[in-house]
Amino acid sequence: MDTNQSGLNMRLAEHITVSSEGNEEKFKIKTYNNLSPIGLEKLSSARYEIGSEIEYPDAILLRSQDLHNVVIPDTVKAVGRAGSGVNNIPVDELSARGVPVFNAPGANANAVTELTIAGLLMAARNIPEALAFVNGLKDEDGGLDARVEQSKCRFSGIELAGKTLGVVGLGAIGVKVSNVARALGLKVVGFDPQMTLENAWRLSSDAIPADSLNELLSRSDFVSLHVTLNDQTRHLMDDIRIGKMKPNATLLNFSRAEIVDEAALLAALDTAMLRAYVSDFPSPALLNRPRAIVLPHLGASTKEAEENCARMVCEQVRDFLENGTIRCAVNFPDIHLSRNEHFRLAIANDNIPGMVSQITAILAENNINIVDMLNKSRGNYAFTLIDINERISPELLARLISIKGVLSARGIA
């Protein structure tokens, strides 16, 4: 056995012992990126050790750090994304390991909305070009005013009021963008085949639903993308879809770079088929490109959004580590069982018949009485909380973990 492996095994043994015998040790939280201290304050120093260098953490907290090529130690019980998109996290792999991935739905929606509206205005009024022009002026001969008046016609823009904005994806951000756009006098056409009832209630009643994405594209002067990145939405805006847009329309992408097929986009910019592309995702081909307005992934970078997101995920991860409660995980069902003095088992399992009966049979064989229990499922996965009136041994916990279909199990004192 190599040193790394034996170190890992020692940590695992320790984890099982600590988990089943109580919370004598602090939970270890590994952080990536710049997380707001207002959120991290939710994890008291009495119970949590937090740092970017922790080797075998109980949980990981992050923003945009790409975890796809990072080895996530077996000690990790939860991952918290202080934000909305989880495409930087290997969710499928973690689900199969029984590890909930939490995010902060809606917590940065206002920040992204405001920047999207800024993007609309920047494109409509040619603000980046105008700013570059003014910053390039020199007043050596005192002729500044004259040159300003002479040149400003180059930056003459269009107004938003009366134009049509197509919003693709009517989730937390898309709905807010739609509502603010309506208030600015834009007509709004929206498309989201999986819109939730909650978001439908929030959406301005005069936003018009489009029957298809193509219909939205053909009607809109501005198209703003607010969909989750997944296999269905990757390159959603390809050459055919971009070709359906009105000539001289503007495309805004505050969602993810991969939603737009860059080759198709560049062709549409080069032929001036698009008036502008406003994006929060720089790429080498977009740098200094005419008609491209590119920001450094700034959508969620406000004090308020950073605090909201960090606070939300820190509370979710804390509640999961301390109580097994799940709120707003992207891969496991919400589950909450009132906490009492009893010892709790928190078990992630496949959503297949016979799981609960196998788990409870092992407890019964060992004369362990169940005080309270809850099992919830979502898609392929389920989560089970079982309160019992005594601590169980690491050996018994290992037996539960060895049941086919149990993905993870731990005891919480």
Ligand SMILES: NC(=O)C1=CN([C@@H]2O[C@H](COP(=O)(O)OP(=O)(O)OC[C@H]3O[C@@H](n4cnc5c(N)ncnc54)[C@H](O)[C@@H]3O)[C@@H](O)[C@H]2O)C=CC1
């Ligand atoms: N630029 C930035 O800093 C930020 C970017 N984002 C990006 O914005 C995305 C959306 O964020 P939220 O609104 O918070 O997420 P959300 O989950 O509330 O909304 C996403 C919506 O997209 C819809 N959708 C999925 N596939 C679709 C399709 N093919 N056509 C139309 N609609 C579709 C879903 O039904 C859902 O309503 C995130 O996944 C993330 O990629 C989010 C926050 C900050």
Ligand SMILES: O=C(O)CCC(=O)C(=O)O
């Ligand atoms: O944390 C950030 O700055 C990025 C936010 C983001 O892209 C998201 O929440 O999906």
